[in-house]
Structures are given as structure tokens and as C-alpha cells.
Amino acid sequence: MSDTLASTVFSGIDHVEIIPSDFERTLAFYTDVLGFSLAQRTEVRILRQWGTNTVEELAYIRLGNTMIELLKVGNPSNTVHDRWGVGFRMIAIRVVDMDQAVEYLRRKGVGIVEGPVTLGPTIKRAEIEDPDGLPIELRQW
16 A cells, blocks of 8 residues: 555656766667657766766756666776666666567667567567666567
């Protein structure tokens, strides 16, 4: 049972943060390939430091009502994403037509990692990866 106060206080997810290994390559992938628009790009003038890491630049990219914040971090650690480990699993992007989306991505050089599979009369699912191997689900409802 949900708390009714919570539904009046919290209105949705504002954004998801991604730290790419190559800021420009990842920004190009999300904007040029997946169709996100650049909402804001800001150089961080006062470098915020956490241990040996500094945030140098931010880019906010938008697709519909979804916002992703890309962080350009000095000296990011190189961690391997475990899809079945505790924590972040993947983001999912709605597509209007799975077959068109898959063909478009193939023309752009983006491989389909899994699927597409049909889950119901109008439901299809597939997976791709961003330039750092972070999983992205494609979902047609």
C-alpha cells in the first residue's frame, strides 16, 4: 500500500546519470543515433572532487520526458557492468515499431545484443548497448 503523501511529494524520475569512458563518443551515440536532444551542456568551472575523481563537464540530454545526465569525469574507474548483480540493470527506451527500430540501428552500425522477441500480440523486446556496454532495452508496447 502506498502512502498518499508520497504521491504528492514525489512526481517522477528527474534524470539518470551516466559516466562514460569517452564523453564525446557517448554524447554522439545518444544524440545522433538514439535521437536524444541536447538540453544543456555545461563546463564545471569549480571542479567538484571526490577522491581522485573530478567532474569536468555535464551534458543533459532529453528524449520525450526522459532526461539523462552525462558526466565527464577525470580518471573514471573502469568497472565491468554485471547485468545480474545488485544495482543498475538497464534503461529501457520505448519504440513505436520494433522492426523499423532494429533496421535503423543496424544501418547506424549498432548491433542487437538480444532479440527482438515477441512477448504478446503487440509487445516486442530487444537489447542494445551504449558505447561502454551499458545495456539499453528497446520495448514496443
